[in-house]
Amino acid sequence: MPTISLREKQDRTLTADVESVQSSREWINGKTNRTFDKTRTLGVVAAGKGAEHYLPYTIPKIIRQISEMGKGADIIIGLNNGYECQTAIDRFTLLPNVQVIHLYTEKKMGSTTPAKVFANEKCEGAPYQLSNTDLQSSKHRIFIVHQKEGPYSAGKIRILGDIYGSLLIKSIENGWRPPEALVTFDAESQFLVNQDGGAPDSESNGLTLLVSELQNNPRIDLLGAGPKYAVYRKGLADGAEVFLPDFGEPLPPIQRFLRAVHGRFKGYKWKPGGGTIGRTDVIVSLLAVIAARYPGARTEDVQLTILAYHAGFQGDILMDVVFTNRVPRVTDMTTDGLTEPAWIQQMYRWIAGAHALELTYGKHNVSSIISTGFPWSIFEDLIGFRRRFKGTEETNLRTVLKNLKVLLVAFATFREIKKKASESPDILQGPGATGSW
Numbered sequence: 001m002p003t004i005s006l007r008e009k010q011d012r013t014l015t016a017d018v019e020s021v022q023s024s025r026e027w028i029n030g031k032t033n034r035t036f037d038k039t040r041t042l043g044v045v046a047a048g049k050g051a052e053h054y055l056p057y058t059i060p061k062i063i064r065q066i067s068e069m070g071k072g073a074d075i076i077i078g079l080n081n082g083y084e085c086q087t088a089i090d091r092f093t094l095l096p097n098v099q100v101i102h103l104y105t106e107k108k109m110g111s112t113t114p115a116k117v118f119a120n121e122k123c124e125g126a127p128y129q130l131s132n133t134d135l136q137s138s139k140h141r142i143f144i145v146h147q148k149e150g151p152y153s154a155g156k157i158r159i160l161g162d163i164y165g166s167l168l169i170k171s172i173e174n175g176w177r178p179p180e181a182l183v184t185f186d187a188e189s190q191f192l193v194n195q196d197g198g199a200p201d202s203e204s205n206g207l208t209l210l211v212s213e214l215q216n217n218p219r220i221d222l223l224g225a226g227p228k229y230a231v232y233r234k235g236l237a238d239g240a241e242v243f244l245p246d247f248g249e250p251l252p253p254i255q256r257f258l259r260a261v262h263g264r265f266k267g268y269k270w271k272p273g274g275g276t277i278g279r280t281d282v283i284v285s286l287l288a289v290i291a292a293r294y295p296g297a298r299t300e301d302v303q304l305t306i307l308a309y310h311a312g313f314q315g316d317i318l319m320d321v322v323f324t325n326r327v328p329r330v331t332d333m334t335t336d337g338l339t340e341p342a343w344i345q346q347m348y349r350w351i352a353g354a355h356a357l358e359l360t361y362g363k364h365n366v367s368s369i370i371s372t373g374f375p376w377s378i379f380e381d382l383i384g385f386r387r388r389f390k391g392t393e394e395t396n397l398r399t400v401l402k403n404l405k406v407l408l409v410a411f412a413t414f415r416e417i418k419k420k421a422s423e424s425p426d427i428l429q430g431p432g433a434t435g436s437w
Contacts, residue, residue, distance in 0.1 A: 010362035017289060018311045024285035031172050032281070036180035037132065040072040041211060042280060043183045044163055046156045047077055051187035052085035057237040057244070058190060059088075060095055062183075063140050065191060065207040067097075073140040074130075074179060076167070078159035081435075082149030091240060092142050099138035103128055103145045105162050108152040111295035111433065114165030114288075117145060130171035130178070155435025157300055161291030168284050178280045181214055183207065184287075184301075186274035188243070190324045194226060196388065199247035206321035210277045213318055222278035222308055222315035224271035226263050228322035229255045231329050245324045252343030253410035254417075255327045260388035263317035265378055267371025271308070271315060273301030275323025282313055296426055296433025299353030302370050306361060309369060348417050349436075355418075356426035372418050374411075 004012075043062060047055065059075060066073040079085065092100050105115040106123040119128040135141070145167065147159050172178060185191075193204035200206075206225065214223050230245035237244060251259065262268045276283075286304045290297055297303055308315060328342035338345075354370045367373075378385050389407075427433045 007362055007364070010360065010365065014306075014310060014361045014365050017293065017307055020289045020293075021285045021307050021311050024288060025281050028172055028281040028285060031175075032177055035177060036280060037177050038180050038215075040074055040179040041066045041069070041181050041183065042179040043073065043075045043185060044160075045075070045077055045185050045187060045189075046080060046159045046163075047085065047187050048080045048083050048156065051083075052088050053232075053243040054188040055085060055088040056091045056240040057242045058185075058188060059092065059142065060238065061190060062185070062207065063095065063098065063142075065205045067140070068205055069208055069211060071211075072135070074143070075141070076143045076145060076163055078145045078147060078163050080147055080156065080159040081153040082147070084146070089144060095140075097138055098140045098142060099135075100142045100144065103143055103167070105145065105147045105166075107148050108150050108158065108162070111152045111158065111435070112161070112292050113152075114169075114292070115147070115162045116170075117162065117167045121146075127170060128167070129174045130167070130176045132177050152295075153435070155295070155298070157291050157295060157297045158435050160287055160300065161295075164284050164288040165291055169288055172284075178284075180280060181211055181277055182280040182283045183210070183277045184273055184275075184283065185323065186325070188232065188245075188324060188326045189274045190245070191225060191275060192228070192322055192324070194228075194320050194322045196319075200228060200322055206323070207277075209321050210318060214277055214279070219314050220316065221282045221313040222271050222276060222305075224263065224315070224317040225275035225321040225323040226317060226319045227259060227272055227275070227325050229259050229325050229327045232326045243326075245326070250330060252327060252330050252341070252347075253406045254347050254414055255343060256389065256406065257410045260385050261375055261378065263319055264381070264384075265375035266368055267373060267375055269317065269369045270302040270305040271317065272323065272325070273304075274325050275321075276301065276304075278315070282308070294428040294433070296356075296428040296436065297353070298349060298426060298436040299357065302354060303357055305369050306357060306366050310365065344413065344417065347414070348421060351414075351417050352421040352424065352426050355421045356428050359425060360428060372414075372421075 063073045103117050104121050104123055105117055108115045116127045147153055191206035192200035193206050210223055214220055229251055230247055231249035232243040233246045235244040286307055290300050290303050332342040334340055334342050334345050354372055357366055
């Protein structure tokens with residue numbers, strides 16, 4: 001029996017995944033007759049330890065932004081592996097025109113098997129089904145999915161598997177007509193209008209721009225926002241103690257570089273999980289397949305972008321909108337036994353995930369979206385890059401030399417992280433695939 005090359009194996013893996021995504025989308029369109037609810041917007045966020053510092057502020061803000069469009073919000077919050085955030089949930093119950101619905105997963109029987117979702121903690125009776133007719137008097141709904149703690153539950157991709165592969169898919173199967181647009185975000189995500197080189201207006205509504213662009217351009221399937229990395233500090237919002245972005249705090253060097261290049265150059269084109277909107281049939285199909293096949297995935301947003309590209313879905317990154325993404329302070333150190341700067345650990349997680357996707361699908365299939373190399377086309381836009389990299393700093397000899405030093409540190413550290421990640425990439429499938437947040 002002839003052996004196949006690594007490249008052929010990677011191509012076959014990619015083809016199989018793409019065909020599964022396309023098949024899932026066709027199934028959804030068959031069930032819905034390509035008719036979606038244009039009066040509502042669906043949002044999905046996975047939450048784990050620490051999310052209680054952000055959700056009391058970000059969830060009401062996203063609901064307000066959707067309300068400003070004249071739409072109703074259906075927000076699904078997946079609480080991973082027994083995590084609870086009762087204080088945040090209590091605040092949701094006080095929001096006007098919002099119905100809070102508690103859902104519970106049964107025990108997860110395998111890392112790739114989506115658990116059924118029920119409306120009662122004992123998981124008795126028939127699984128819960130989303131409906132277009134049970135809105136009652138509330139315009140907005142928040143669904144809290146409490147995932148049972150268990151050996152197969154830990155990890156963001158595991159709770160996303162229960163939401164997309166069970167709750168949403170089964171509801172569609174039973175006649176639910178989902179909203180046309182679905183937004184993926186993280187606990188700390190805020191959608192703001194971009195101020196290139198400056199701090200965005202915290203009261204601006206970037207989500208409206210994303211939804212409008214998607215609605216007005218039927219050729220677009222997926223639309224990402226640009227990342228606005230920020231260090232977060234304790235603050236008060238609507239009377240709650242939360243963590244808020246401090247756009248004036250210096251960023252770690254690699255994260256600062258990524259902020260300046262993401263969405264603009266080849267190899268930095270992935271749709272971010274913390275800020276992407278898309279057609280519901282497309283995103284549900286993509287994430288249901290990823291969760292079912294890759295229980296060790298922790299860069300599911302990059303994988304989604306790769307599969308979407310090869311499936312022929314059209315998309316872009318709308319740089320007029322930013323989503324906030326938390327990064328550690330330059331001086332923060334890890335607390336998990338290995339003492340090193342926290343920003344290096346964060347970058348290692350991202351790069352190890354990217355390297356695993358290169359091994360799975362082949363560099364030749366992913367390099368236009370994700371690359372661990374230098375974007376040489378940056379020299380075609382040096383002025384723009386310098387403006388974005390320096391941010392709000394004044395331009396003088398001192399800041400130019402300082403920023404040059406930051407870049408040199410970024411490149412040297414990046415090489416070290418890349419070497420370490422190549423020696424120990426993420427395991428995406430099989431018994432070695434562990435849950436990761």
